[in-house]
Amino acid sequence: MQLSRRLGPSTGRGVVASGAAAVVLALAGCSSTPTIDDVELSAADRAACESLVADLPDTLAGLDRRDVEPADALGAAWGDPAYVLTCGVAEPGDYEPTAECNVIDGVGWYVTDDQLSDQGEDATPIALSLRPYVEVSVPADYRTEGIDRALAELAPALKEHLGEGLSCL
Template sequence: MTRAALLLLPLLLVSACGGPVQIDAGDLSDADAKACAAFVDELPETLDDLDRVDVQPAGAPGAAYGDPAIVITCGVGQPDGYHAGASCESVAGVDWFVPDGEYTDHAIDVTLTSAWSRPRVEVQIPKDYWPEATAAATGVLSPIVEKHMETVGHCQRL
């Protein structure tokens, strides 16, 4: 190995380690920013036995747990695939939208969205934790969503 390669090796190893998780802050109204801040303040330090990790930017409306990270973001837009009559998972009074195909395919990441609340909360769960973390996340998050978000409807139950 060349001397230059040996000098670059520590840099590559450090950059390969996970740093802070990026959370898209988006443009939130004052009311949504306030609701999201209260929501984030109540999030636990662990989720499904995964420790909370740093997020970027500091003060972002969300949190992350583990590596790969389960990422929770408050104040997201309408999820892809969402439509009137979309399927959902109802947990503790909160309806969570799951895109078609993600709920049954355990080989892919899954994204849950509290599509019938304002502001919306999105939970991205890597396939490494699926399906166990889904129940844990919605069980922990639903009461916090219900407390801080406005319910603006319910999904159609079949």
């Protein structure tokens, strides 16, 4: 597994992640079903997301996959509180070609500085090195123990189903 920087306890500097305008994840509390809003995608991007979601693992970082709403959403969730993956999110508005990424098993994840530095905050890394873009909402509960493991476990499926995205350092 290749790690250039950790998303758990911070050792590096990240940059701006996506705004919430493209996809809103509604998590009303523990044991509620995560909701993933549908987004407008090209036919090719929708097909890539559908094949990715169908191929995602039944467990992630030791947590079982759970239902999301709607059932045919372009995403998946694991655990309670849930890791929530959403496929087809928009490019972050403040992305610059000199952006730094956390490279985990060959996938470049883009994260804001405040999310890297405050382990008490939820984090939302975006896989910018692949398209369509995928984000994973990571509850603060998993920041010190499971975030890098979870992103590494997702990498093979992401690399298999998604195309080349943006470059980041």
